[in-house]
Amino acid sequence: VLVVLSGGTGGAKLxxxxxxxxxxxxxxxxxNTGDDxxxxxxxxxxxxxxxxxxxxxxxxxxxxxGIAGDTFVVLERLARYGAEDWFRIGDRDFATHIRxxxxxxxxxxxxxxxxxxxxALGVEAAIxxxxxxxxxxxxxxxxxELGFQEYFVKRRWQxxxxxxxxxGAERSAPAPGVLAAIARAEAIVIGPSxxxxxxxxxxxVPGIRTALREAASPVIAVSPIAGGAALxxxxxxxxxxxxxxxxxxxxxxAYADFVDTLLIDRQDASxxxxxxxxxxxxxxxxxxxxxxxxxxRLARLVLEVAGL
Amino acid sequence: VLVVLSGGTGGAKLxxxxxxxxxxxxxxxxxNTGDDxxxxxxxxxxxxxxxxxxxxxxxxxxxxxGIAGDTFVVLERLARYGAEDWFRIGDRDFATHIRxxxxxxxxxxxxxxxxxxxxALGVEAAIxxxxxxxxxxxxxxxxxELGFQEYFVKRRWQxxxxxxxxxGAERSAPAPGVLAAIARAEAIVIGPSxxxxxxxxxxxVPGIRTALREAASPVIAVSPIAGGAALxxxxxxxxxxxxxxxxxxxxxxAYADFVDTLLIDRQDASxxxxxxxxxxxxxxxxxxxxxxxxxxRLARLVLEVAGL
Numbered sequence: 001v002l003v004v005l006s007g008g009t010g011g012a013k014l015x016x017x018x019x020x021x022x023x024x025x026x027x028x029x030x031x032n033t034g035d036d037x038x039x040x041x042x043x044x045x046x047x048x049x050x051x052x053x054x055x056x057x058x059x060x061x062x063x064x065x066g067i068a069g070d071t072f073v074v075l076e077r078l079a080r081y082g083a084e085d086w087f088r089i090g091d092r093d094f095a096t097h098i099r100x101x102x103x104x105x106x107x108x109x110x111x112x113x114x115x116x117x118x119x120a121l122g123v124e125a126a127i128x129x130x131x132x133x134x135x136x137x138x139x140x141x142x143x144x145e146l147g148f149q150e151y152f153v154k155r156r157w158q159x160x161x162x163x164x165x166x167x168g169a170e171r172s173a174p175a176p177g178v179l180a181a182i183a184r185a186e187a188i189v190i191g192p193s194x195x196x197x198x199x200x201x202x203x204x205v206p207g208i209r210t211a212l213r214e215a216a217s218p219v220i221a222v223s224p225i226a227g228g229a230a231l232x233x234x235x236x237x238x239x240x241x242x243x244x245x246x247x248x249x250x251x252x253x254a255y256a257d258f259v260d261t262l263l264i265d266r267q268d269a270s271x272x273x274x275x276x277x278x279x280x281x282x283x284x285x286x287x288x289x290x291x292x293x294x295x296x297r298l299a300r301l302v303l304e305v306a307g308l
Numbered sequence: 309v310l311v312v313l314s315g316g317t318g319g320a321k322l323x324x325x326x327x328x329x330x331x332x333x334x335x336x337x338x339x340n341t342g343d344d345x346x347x348x349x350x351x352x353x354x355x356x357x358x359x360x361x362x363x364x365x366x367x368x369x370x371x372x373x374g375i376a377g378d379t380f381v382v383l384e385r386l387a388r389y390g391a392e393d394w395f396r397i398g399d400r401d402f403a404t405h406i407r408x409x410x411x412x413x414x415x416x417x418x419x420x421x422x423x424x425x426x427x428a429l430g431v432e433a434a435i436x437x438x439x440x441x442x443x444x445x446x447x448x449x450x451x452x453e454l455g456f457q458e459y460f461v462k463r464r465w466q467x468x469x470x471x472x473x474x475x476g477a478e479r480s481a482p483a484p485g486v487l488a489a490i491a492r493a494e495a496i497v498i499g500p501s502x503x504x505x506x507x508x509x510x511x512x513v514p515g516i517r518t519a520l521r522e523a524a525s526p527v528i529a530v531s532p533i534a535g536g537a538a539l540x541x542x543x544x545x546x547x548x549x550x551x552x553x554x555x556x557x558x559x560x561x562a563y564a565d566f567v568d569t570l571l572i573d574r575q576d577a578s579x580x581x582x583x584x585x586x587x588x589x590x591x592x593x594x595x596x597x598x599x600x601x602x603x604x605r606l607a608r609l610v611l612e613v614a615g616l
Contacts, residue, residue, distance in 0.1 A: 041410035071381055077403030081428045083410070091399050095385030098406075102349035102391070120389045 003185040007032045007198025008050040009064040009232055010224050011191030013289040016054050017299030019125060027125035028181040033110065034137035034166060034201030035148045039087050040078060042097040043104055048114055048129060049096055056121035067092040086154045111175045130202040133172035137201050138165040148197060157234040161241045164196055169204040182211040187306035190221035192287065194235040195254040196242055212258035218306045219259050223248040226265035226287055247271060252280045261305050263287055311493040315340045315506025316358040317372040317540055318532050319499030321597040324362050325607030327433060335433035336489040341418065342445035342474060342509030343456045347395050348386060350405040351412055356422050356437060357404055364429035375400040394462045419483045438510040441480035445509050446473040456505060465542040469549045472504055477512040490519040495614035498529035500595065502543040503562040504550055520566035526614045527567050531556040534573035534595055555579060560588045569613050571595055
């Protein structure tokens with residue numbers, strides 16, 4: 001089994017590549033749920049859905065979220081009713097959130113619901129939330145404390161972030177199977193996701209970080225930053241505000257206690273020395289994934305580094 | 309003010325006619341919520357919505373429910389997720405239920421939510437649920453106790469109905485303004501709705517039936533049955549199973565304690581004697597409303613009988 005820790009967009013690209021290189025049933029994906037939120041009373045799990053839609057082959061390749069070709073009739077009507085529409089949910093996507101909310105309301109856990117939705121979409125890989133308990137990524141800014149989607153989507157990550165809180169993390173537990181999968185994995189992959197707001201919430205669930213440190217298998221991370229800027233989103237800014245370098249070196253520092261190898265971009269090759277000094281083996285390559293060929297190439301390299 | 313007690317389809321047709329004959333702001337419509345139910349975790353109020361959509365000019369004239377030209381993307385996806393799809397909710401319609409559920413979840417009453425949705429749709433008439441408390445129409449059949457939509461839509465009213473229960477009615481109260489509107493009305497109209505499952509739940513809310521009996525203004529009902537069969541739905545069958553004649557005479561008997569005048573179809577003119585014997589004044593006319601002209605004509609007749 002290959003365990004992948006992942007946020008949304010960037011992680012999903014690597015997962016798409018991996019799913020073409022190993023049998024789907026061998027993938028055990030631990031998804032970030034710190035971004036989950038209630039929108040119009042519905043439970044939205046943006047990262048879990050991006051991963052599921054990607055593996056189901058229905059993700060929107062342009063936008064990086066949602067379902068390809070989706071329509072927005074429901075959202076337009078909701079806006080007419082005075083509801084907020086800054087988070088764009090398409091009609092097909094709404095069905096996912098309606099179904100998830102209904103099943104959670106019946107008492108199913110988020111793991112069970114996520115498995116059920118993935119099965120219905122024909123996804124064979126295991127997609128598992130980091131926890132069945134609610135852990136909420138909150139960003140403390142001069143404008144006040146913001147939920148992740150409010151910071152990221154509504155306010156377009158323009159606020160200065162003073163600190164990040166994972167509300168509820170201390171009372172949470174890893175979802176069933178997560179610790180066992182990490183312990184038994186042939187390799188563990190940390191996707192090219194935001195270290196602080198995508199991988200950070202997963203690591204904040206008690207037990208997961210320790211399990212990664214103690215795992216016998218190789219742990220390989222892919223940098224979400226190349227040449228001083230995130231491949232997408234605000235990773236560089238958040239690293240800086242956390243007192244870390246806005247570069248693969250900051251990523252290495254954030255992961256130094258459990259990552260063996262960090263894939264970085266060739267343009268950051270000058271950081272190989274400082275990264276190695278942290279006890280993390282750097283591996284320079286082309287980490288951008290503009291198309292399926294690049295996704296598969298990077299996935300093969302990850303597997304090769306893992307010795308698989 | 310003209311108070312109208314109404315279920316869905318038939319009542320909405322008369323309301324449409326009335327809204328063309330009196331200022332919309334003079335209409336105070338008390339809607340049946342005994343059919344309300346949770347579908348996919350969303351609070352659906354079929355009769356309130358049919359009335360609101362009709363007055364907003366967006367109702368589907370063919371189907372008698374939903375919004376004209378609506379699409380069914382969400383429902384199709386929900387079915388793929390294994391959710392039930394026997395109750396047909398279009399995408400625009402889904403937005404109504406999502407918004408209602410969200411606002412109820414925030415602690416607003418059903419009256420407040422209904423007023424808010426109507427306002428957003430540009431409806432000037434007051435649309436008020438019979439009660440802010442949950443009153444659920446349950447039908448006892450040989451197949452067990454069924455919710456109204458299960459009986460009516462899912463099982464196409466084929467079950468024999470042994471009795472009807474309005475669960476929760478004894479603990480309910482009329483929604484704010486209902487009793488005052490009845491007391492002060494210039495006239496009260498009972499729409500051509502099912503006496504047992506559309507008007508019955510309204511009458512089951514403590515205080516409403518007494519207020520109707522005591523109202524000084526004329527109370528005019530329109531028969532939902534012509535020539536032995538309901539204009540739509542199972543009214544004739546339900547009257548029979550309740551031990552009442554499946555005809556305007558049964559309707560008159562169900563309403564005899566508070567209705568002054570009953571508009572019946574010309575083909576039922578032979579029942580004028582028996583109806584009058586119940587203390588209800590029969591008025592034979594053409595009660596079918598196939599088009600707007602017929603709706604307006606019947607509305608004008610109702611106003612005329614009311615002396616308005």
